[in-house]
Amino acid sequence: MKPVYFELEKESKSARAGKLHTQHGTISTPMFMPVGTAATVKSVSPEELRGLGAKIILSNAYHLYLRPGHKLVEKMGGLHSFMNWNGAILTDSGGFQVMSLSDLRKVTKDGVEFSSHIDGSKHFISPEKSMEIQRSLGSDIVMAFDECVKHPATYDEVRRSLDLTTDWEKRSRAYELKPHQGLFGILQGGMYPELRKLHYEMLKDVDFEGWAIGGLSVGEPPAMMYEMLDVSVPLLPKAKVRYLMGVGTPQDLVEGVARGVDIFDCVMPSRNARNGTLFTSVGKVHIKNAKYVEDNSPLDPNCDCYTCKGYSKSYLRHLFQAGEIFGSRLLTIHNLHYYINLMRQMREAILADRFDEFRAAFYGSYATNLAEEENKS
C-alpha cells in the first residue's frame, strides 16, 4: 500500500466525495487546506484548526528553506513536531514562490537561481533541491518541482515550458523521499487546452500518488479558469486525488468541486480576514465599514463558529481599527470556518447525490448577495 492514496466514495455527476489517506490521518474530501506559510497558519493554534475541522494544512518549501531552514526543521523532528501539528501536511515545491516572490530569477535546465525576498541572498533550487527540502520537512504530500509560467504567456512560451517542467517533475519522482511521503504531479499548460492535453500525455506514465492542476488562478478571469478545469480534470485518472492549487474564492471552490476537484488551498480566507474582509452566508462583510460601528450582531447570523458565537461586528470592527492581534485571530477563525464548512456541506450534498441542488442554493444566497455588494463598491 502506498503511504498516500485516495479512496473514491461517491460521484454525483462530476463531483466526488472520497477519502485521502495519509500517515497523519485520513482526510474526507472535498477538503480545503488552510495555508501555514511559515510553519503556522497565521494567528490560529493547531487545536483551533482541529476544532474548525481542518485535517490537512499546506506549508511552503520556499519559505521554510529560507527561514528557519529545512535542515533545522529536520533536526527539530520535522515540520509536524516543530509546529505541533499532528494532522497531515502538504508542502509546495517552491516553484510558484520562486516565480512570484523573488527578483533576479534565472531559469536553466538544471533549476532556478533566485534571490531571497527576505535579504536578497542568492539561492539555487533544482528539482532535487526541492525534494531534499520537502524530504527534510517531512510533509505527507510532496509536490513535484515545476516551472510556473507568468500569465499571460504565448502558446510558444508555454509549450517550451512543458518540456522543462516535465523533465523537472520526472526528476522529482526519481528522488527518494521518506517512506511516509507521497508525491503529486502537476499538470501545466497555461490557458491552452491543447497544451493541457499534451502535458498530461507527457506525464501520464509517471506514477504519482495524486495530481495537481497548476498554473491557474494567476490573474485569468474565472470563466477561463473553469474552462481549463473542464479540459484538465477529465484527463486525470479517477483513482487519484485531484488538487487545484492556490484556488480560490468560495465560488471557485464550488465550481472546482462541480468539475471533480477534491482538494484546494488558498491564502484568501486567512489573508482576507487579516485585511478585514469576511465571507458569510449572506455575502461579504467589510468589517471596517462604518455601518458596523453599533452593530451588535455576529458576522454571520447562520454561523456557529467561535467568533460568531461570542463577538459582535461592533467589537470586531473596534479590534480591526485598533490593529489588535486578537482581531486577526477572530476574523481568521471565522473565514477558515466558512471555507471548511462550505467543503463539508458540499461533501454531504455529494454523498446524498444532491450536489446540483446545493450548487443552485449556493448561488441563490451567497453569490447573489456577493454580486450586489460588488456592484455597490
Add this chain to the structure above:
Amino acid sequence: MKPVYFELEKESKSARAGKLHTQHGTISTPMFMPVGTAATVKSVSPEELRGLGAKIILSNAYHLYLRPGHKLVEKMGGLHSFMNWNGAILTDSGGFQVMSLSDLRKVTKDGVEFSSHIDGSKHFISPEKSMEIQRSLGSDIVMAFDECVKHPATYDEVRRSLDLTTDWEKRSRAYELKPHQGLFGILQGGMYPELRKLHYEMLKDVDFEGWAIGGLSVGEPPAMMYEMLDVSVPLLPKAKVRYLMGVGTPQDLVEGVARGVDIFDCVMPSRNARNGTLFTSVGKVHIKNAKYVEDNSPLDPNCDCYTCKGYSKSYLRHLFQAGEIFGSRLLTIHNLHYYINLMRQMREAILADRFDEFRAAFYGSYATNLAEEENKS
C-alpha cells in the same frame, strides 16, 4: 453589603491572603491583573485568560474613551459583554494615561485638557468625566481620578498636587456609579514619606471600597519604591483591599506581597512577551538569542503552561523572527502564566504561613539567575 468588598483570610507577617468579592466573581488574593488596554488582553482569548487562572483584568478608561468610545461600549451592553469577558474588570481613571501619553496637557482645578495620542484631537477629562466613562464601561472596580505627578518632582510640586488630587478623588466619590460598581481611592505623595502620610490623612474619611498606591514604578529605583511601600501600606485599613498600580517585575510582586499588597497590574508580562523577553523559573529568556536556534526544549523546564507543553524555543524563536502573530500569542500565554502562577504560589505560601521561606527560595532561583543574566547583557 457593598458590591465590592474584601475578606481577609490569613496574614503571614505583613503578607496577606484574602478574597476580593465582586459582582463578576470572587478573586483570591494576592492576584495579578492582566492588562487589556483596548478591550482585549493583546493576542489571547477570554477562555485562555480563564485557563491561566485570571479572574480579573484591567482596562483603560482613557483608551476606550478615545476608541471606540465609552457610550458605544455602553450601548453594546457594557465592557464585559463587548469583549466577552465574564470575569471581573477594573478600569483605571485615565489620569495616568493623560500624563504619560498625550501632549499639550493643561491641568486646571476642573480637570485636564489634552490631545489624543491617536489623532491629536482635543479632549477634556474631569473627575466627573472619568466617572462617567467608567460608569458607561460598567467595570466592577472604578478608580478615582487623580493627578499623576511626573518623576522626579520636588517636595513642593508633590505637595501642591495633593490638594488637587484629594479634591478630584472626593469629587470621584460624589459621582453616582452603577449599583454593581465599587470605587478605589489612590494614595499619592511621590517619593516623600511625609507626603504619603499627609495624603492618607487628607483622604482617610472618604469611604472607598479599596485603596490603591499610585505614583510608583515611574522610574524610581526599586529600593525607593519598596521604601515608599513600607511607609504607605501600614497607613491603609486592614479591612480593605490594597492595590499597587502598574507594578511590576516578578521581584516587585514578591516585595509588594511581602509588604501587604493584595493586587497588582502591569503591562510587563504581555509587552515583554511581544518583545521576546520571557520570565521563567530559571531567569529571563531573550528568545531572539542565537543560542536558541536549535534548542528543542521548552521555555521553562518547570512550567506546565500551554506554550511550554507544546512548543520548543527553536520554534518560538522562528515565529518571533518571522514576526508571526502566533508567536506573540504563545509568548504572552507563557508570561501571563508565569505571573499568575507566581501569585498562586505566594497565596499558598501565605495560607501555609511560610511566605518567608517562599521569598527566600524565590531569590535563590529566579533572582540569582536573573542577576547573572543582567550582568552578562
